[in-house]
Amino acid sequence: MNWVLVVTGAMIGAPLRFLTDRAVQARHDTVFPWGTFAVNVVGSLILGILTGATVAGAASSHTQLLLGTGLCGALTTYSTFSYETLRLAEDGARFYAAVNTVASVVAGLGAVFAGVAFAEAVWQ
Template sequence: MNWICVIAGAMIGAPLRFLTDRAVRARRDTVFPWGTFAVNVVGSLILGVLTGATVAGAASSHAQLFLGTGLCGALTTYSTFSYETLRLSEGGARFYAAANVVASVVAALGAVFVGVALADAVWV
């Protein structure tokens, strides 16, 4: 049963990542990888809420597998973040590469903290 939860979440997360990236690229004509940035920050927020819910006893192990491992595992992408940062740097856009690293790490960590705080406000 556990693997079904992971697969079901991934079946939603992977296309959601693809569609989000395409939608963001269609609206933003820039060298900065806003699509990857967006999915990583949103995924971090979801994981923060899930972590807070888990600590409060409001999230089952199946919810953790479905949302955390499946959905967020397929939604977020460290490999694409790394590739896009390297591509920016090699293409001479070193400022954007550095901004991508700093903004992604700060925003994702901030999103996790906000998610945990939201969960605390709801379930504690």
């Protein structure tokens, strides 16, 4: 049963990542990987909310598997972030590579902390 939840979440997360990446990137005329940045920050926010909900007893282990492991596992992408950062550096856009690295870590951590704080405010 657990694997069905993970697969179901991934079936939603993977196409959502692809479509979101394409939609966001189409709106920006820059080498900066805004699409990957956006899905990673949104995924971090969802994981923060899910973590806060779990701590408060408002989310079950099934919800964690569906949304955390399945949806966010397929939605977020550390490998693409790494590849795009390397590609930026190799193409001579080292400033963008550095900004991508710092901004992704800071925004991702900020989103997860904001998500936990939001969940605590809602479920406590």
